[in-house]
Amino acid sequence: MSSLTLSLVQTSLFWENKQANLNMLEEKIMGIKEKTEIVILPEMFSTGFSMKPESLAESMDGETVNWMKRVSANRKIVLTGSVMISEEGNFYNRLIWVLPNGQLGYYDKRHLFAYGEEDKHYSPGQKRFIASVKGWKILLLVCYDLRFPVWSRQQSPIDAVERNPEYDLIIYVANWPERRNHAWKTLLQARAIENQCYVAGVNRVGEDGTGIVHSGDSMLVGPLGEVIFSEANNETIFTHTIQREDLDAIRNKLPFLKDGDDFIIQH
Numbered sequence: 001m002s003s004l005t006l007s008l009v010q011t012s013l014f015w016e017n018k019q020a021n022l023n024m025l026e027e028k029i030m031g032i033k034e035k036t037e038i039v040i041l042p043e044m045f046s047t048g049f050s051m052k053p054e055s056l057a058e059s060m061d062g063e064t065v066n067w068m069k070r071v072s073a074n075r076k077i078v079l080t081g082s083v084m085i086s087e088e089g090n091f092y093n094r095l096i097w098v099l100p101n102g103q104l105g106y107y108d109k110r111h112l113f114a115y116g117e118e119d120k121h122y123s124p125g126q127k128r129f130i131a132s133v134k135g136w137k138i139l140l141l142v143c144y145d146l147r148f149p150v151w152s153r154q155q156s157p158i159d160a161v162e163r164n165p166e167y168d169l170i171i172y173v174a175n176w177p178e179r180r181n182h183a184w185k186t187l188l189q190a191r192a193i194e195n196q197c198y199v200a201g202v203n204r205v206g207e208d209g210t211g212i213v214h215s216g217d218s219m220l221v222g223p224l225g226e227v228i229f230s231e232a233n234n235e236t237i238f239t240h241t242i243q244r245e246d247l248d249a250i251r252n253k254l255p256f257l258k259d260g261d262d263f264i265i266q267h
Contacts, residue, residue, distance in 0.1 A: 002134045002135045002136065002244040003241050003242065003243050003244065004037060004038070004133060004134060004136050004169070004241065004242050004244070005034070005035065005036045005037045005038070005239060005240070005241040005242075006036070006037070006038050006039075006040065006200055006220070006239065006240060006241075006242065007032055007034070007036040007038065007039045007040065007077075007237055007238070007239040008040050008200055008202045008218050008220065008229070008237065008238045008239075009025070009028060009029070009039060009040060009041050009042070009202065009237050010042070010202065010203065010204070010205055010216045010218040010231060010234070010235060010236050010237070010238070011024070011025070011028065011042065011204060011205065011235050012204065012205050012206030012235060013042065013044075013045065013047075013048045013204055013206065013208070014048070015047075015048045015050075015208055015209030016047050016048060016050050016052065016056060016209060017047075018046045018047060018056070018063065018064065021045060021046045021047070022046060022063075022064065022067050025041060025045060026067070026071055028237060029071055029075055029077075029079070030071075030074070030075060032075075032237060032239065034239040036077060036239050037077060037078060037133065037134075038077065038078045038079075038080065038133065039075070039077050039078070039079050039080070040080055040081065040171055040173060040200060040202045041079070041080065041081025041173065041202065042081060042082075042173055042174060042175060042202055042203060042204040043081070043082045043093070043095075043142055043143050043173045043174050043175045043204070044082055044083065044084060044093065044175060045081040045082070045083070045173075045204075046064045046083055046084075047084060048175065048204075048208045048209060049116070049175035049208060049212075050084070050209070051116070051117055051118065051120075051121045052121075053084045053086065053091035053121055053122065054091075054121075056084055057084040057085055057086040057091050058083070058084065058085065058086065059085070059086055059087065060085060060087070064083050065083065065096060065098075065104070068081075068096060068098045068104075069098055069102050069104070072098045072099065072100050072102075073100050073101075073102065075100075076100045077100065078097065078098065078099055078100070078131075078133060079098045080095060080096065080097045080098065080140065080171065080173070081095070081096070081173055081202075082094060082095040082096070082109065082142050082173050083096055085106075090122075090123040091121060091122045091123065092108040092109070092122055092123055092125065093108065093109040093112070093118070093122050093142060094106050094107070094108050094109070094125075095107045095108075095109070095129075095140050095141070095142050095173060097129070097131050097140060105129055105131055106129065107125060107127075107128065107129035107140045107141070107142070108123070108124070108125025108126075108127075109122070109124065109125055109141075109142040109143070109144070109145065110124055110125045110126070110128075110141075110142075110145055110148075110151055111124070111144045111145045111147070111148050111151070112124050112144070113143070113144045118144075128151070130166060130167050135244070136168050136169060136244065137165075137166060137167035137168050137169075138167060138168070138169045138170075138171060139152060139166070139167040139169070139170045139171070140170075140171050141170060141171065141172050142172065142173055142174070143172065143173065143174040143175060143176060145172065146172050146174070146176075146184070146187045146188065146191065146201070147183070147187065149190070149191065149194065150263070150265065151265070152170060152191055152195065153194070153195065153260075153263075154166050154167070154195045154196070154197075154257055154260065155263070155265075156260070156262075163257055163258045163260060165195075165196065165197065165251065165257055167195075167197060168197050168198065168244070168247055169197055169198040169199070169200065169242070170191055170192075170195065170197060170198075170199045170200070171199075171200045171201075171202070172188065172199070172200070172201040172202070173202050174201060174202065174203040174204070175203070175204050175208070175214060176203045176214065176217075177212050177213065177214060178213045178214055178215035179213075181215050181217045181232075184201065184203065184217055185217055185219060185230070188201045188219050188221050189219075189221050189225045189227070190225075191221075192221040192222065192223055192224075192225050193223075193224065193225040195257075196223050196250065196251055196254070196256060196257055197223055197247070198220070198221065198222060198223060198242050198247065199219070199220070199221040200219070200220050200221075201217075201218055201219045201220075201221075202218045203215075203216050203217055203218050204216065205233055205234065205235060215232050215233050216231060216232055216233060216234070216236075217230060217231070217232050218230070218231060218236075218238070220238065220240055220242075222246075223246075223247055223250050223251070224250060228240060
């Protein structure tokens with residue numbers, strides 16, 4: 001049976017200081033002592049949750065993506081986190097998924113945080129992205145997406161005979177404020193329970209350049225909603241191996257997904 005080892009990097013970030021963040025994160029990643037396969041960084045890990053993409057966004061050939069490729073190759077890991085990206089006149093809060101061989105995929109944040117005016121600076125994504133590692137299917141999402149369960153819901157084709165799960169793990173990267181951390185922790189568990197999957201939520205800690213405080217509360221949640229890991233306020237790197245046989249056993253014993261509703265998301 002397949003196992004998968006994840007490292008959740010909960011860290012403070014230097015406000016709008018790309019080089020300082022990349023240097024700090026490289027040191028942390030290269031310092032992970034355990035053997036790991038996927039390293040997860042917070043949302044906008046190179047800048048913090050800034051509304052200045054006009055001056056800070058990069059292309060997919062820019063410094064940060066090239067840094068991700070180099071670190072991924074050197075450490076032989078999948079590296080993921082979100083970055084400000086400029087493309088064809090638009091700005092995106094883009095979660096990038098980099099393989100050690102230099103190949104990459106990406107997901108553009110669908111739900112933009114209008115309360116923080118993210119929608120005035122960035123364009124929304126239109127498509128989900130499900131990655132594959134060692135037979136594990138992984139749905140990649142960003143911060144505010146957590147509040148919208150339809151977007152993350154396990155889907156099956158309308159005419160499908162068998163309701164096979166689309167994915168086995170959801171990764172959320174975030175800059176989620178401390179003052180709403182109850183929602184963050186509750187919804188991470190809810191997404192795991194309703195989709196019968198593992199959920200990894202990676203949030204930053206510390207105060208950002210706008211005075212907003214983040215408590216982290218990064219979590220790894222099992223498919224029954226059980227909290228495998230949670231840490232508040234401190235910088236930490238948590239590495240854990242999840243087992244495919246444990247997930248399959250739960251899905252076989254409690255086949256709730258087979259009773260789900262048919263639906264289609266309209267873009």
